[in-house]
Amino acid sequence: MSVEALRAGALASVPHGFLGRRGGVSQGDFAGLNCGWGSGEDLAIIVENRRRAAEAVAPGARIVSPHQIHSANVVEAGDWPDDSRPPADAVVTNRSGILLGILTADCAPVLFADGNAGVVGAAHAGWKGALAGVTDRTIEAMERLGADRSRIAAAIGPCIAQRSYEVDHGFLQEVCEQSPENERFFAEGPAGKPHFDLEGYLLARLAAAGIATVGALHEDTYSQPDRFYSYRRATHRHEPGYGRQISLIGLP
Secondary structure, eight states: OOOEEEEGGGEEEEEEEEOOOOTBBBOGGBBBHHHHHGGOOOOHHHHHHHHHHHHHSSSSSSEOOOOOOOOOOEOOOOOTTTOOOBBEEEEEEEEEEEEEEHHHHEEEEEEEEEETTEEEEEEOOOOHHHTTTTTHHHHHHHHHHHHTTOOOOOOOOOOOOOOGGGHHHHHHHHHHHGGGGGGGGGGOOTTEEEEHHHHHHHHHHHTTTTTTTTEOOBSSSSTTTTOOOOOHHHHHTTOOOOEEEEEEEEEO
């Protein structure tokens, strides 16, 4: 099976791809294209999967990814070794020949590009990072490299959909304390508990930040086990481990 790399029309001018689990060499609970260093799988298998992922988006390019910690921290891409990555949840660059990589398994990958300035970014936006403003910080970091937010395009990749994202009322209260308007991102689920629209929340954050060109793939990681890894699904199924899919963006 070949690697499946989903593209976003908003980012058509730059090499990018939101990759799922198809096309890799992992087996068992990790079956597919597991690219997560912290998944517990044999590192040689992850290296091969990451090689395949890069070849599907920009052959010959090297993947640069941070050590994700569910924060709003952003770093500029460097030549750090894979076993000594800086703790951050977004990475930006104006260098060609590399692919910025973000790992997810229900959280939202957000890719950014200002093609005119030659600046790209990638952010890991789970609910913690999203509320903390990881997308805003990514835009600011891109501007420091010469991007202009009026030209930046962004796209949100596969993530857990609202219908699959049951939360408790304490979480609803926390999000609405940030702004009462955030109540619009919740709906009551079949069990009477609120369901959070992570993708919708991020779309609103990007619009509020002045990003006019925004796309979303509307792909639910939880409900498509043959295509995507999902932490929540693995938890509900009492599986001992779960893989991580990777999203990549670079400069031509």
